[in-house]
Amino acid sequence: MKFNKKADVAYWQLMFLFVRLFVLTLVMFSLVFLVHVFVDNYTNIQKEEMNLFVEHLIYSKNGLSYADKQTGRSYPGIINYDEVKSPQDIEAKLNKAFSYGNYPLIAAHFEFVSLPILSVWNPELENEEIEALNEFYYNKEKYDEWKYLTGWANKIKVQSAKKLERVVSIVIRKENADGIINYYPAKLKITLLSPSS
Incomplete structure (x- = not known):
């Protein structure tokens, strides 16, 4: 029984690891997108x-x-x-x-x-x-x-x-x-x- 609980805990940890990686990737791409939206590389001053x-x-x-x-x-x-x-x-x-x-x-x-x-x-x-x-x-x-x-x-x-x-x-x-x-x-x-x- 203890083995089953350890397997369940490892399974949940692995599942949340993928969720954490997905959220972290989503946040990182959101930050990159926001930086590109609000930073102007070319300003026309003609x-x-x-x-x-x-x-x-x-x-x-x-x-x-x-x-x-x-x-x-x-x-x-x-x-x-x-x-x-x-x-x-x-x-x-x-x-x-x-x-x-x-x-x-x-x-x-x-x-x-x-x-x-x-x-x-x-x-x-x-x-x-x-x-x-x-x-x-x-x-x-x-x-x-x-x-x-x-x-x-x-x-x-x-x-x-x-x-x-x-x-x-x-x-x-x-x-x-x-x-x-x-x-x-x-x-x-x-x-x-x-x-x-």
Whole structure:
């Protein structure tokens, strides 16, 4: 009889051993599953990089903002007309301000979409004209390459580019020949492209 009880105990221990191993395996796979669900291995920060580029461009002394030469103070959102007249000068300034090394992360196209009508906004300046400002680029070669990788075409290609358009309200600062400084409200349309990796 004692032998039967020992066999029964060994049988129950063996049976519970399998149950314990099954529960332990189930708990282990549940933990692995939960870790994979809640841990993100890939975080796409393209949009944040592009927004940071625009903010740095508009609000930084090294960007497009007007900086007083005497005090060194920058005026966010105010763009000096003399600095944006020549696309070559502005592209050189942007290349100096934003350097991504050998791997460019962002290409941009800038266009002034609404320049002020002076006679309506300020009747005193009826004779003064503000010439149409040209569009300009940051990293033009890559912009021309990446602009075809946006839209529906990028759904079927391995390589694609993300496109972000922002219209920013700015003020254009223009100094006339008499040394009088005038300010004109305007809008700057910025089209940013960044390759998806």
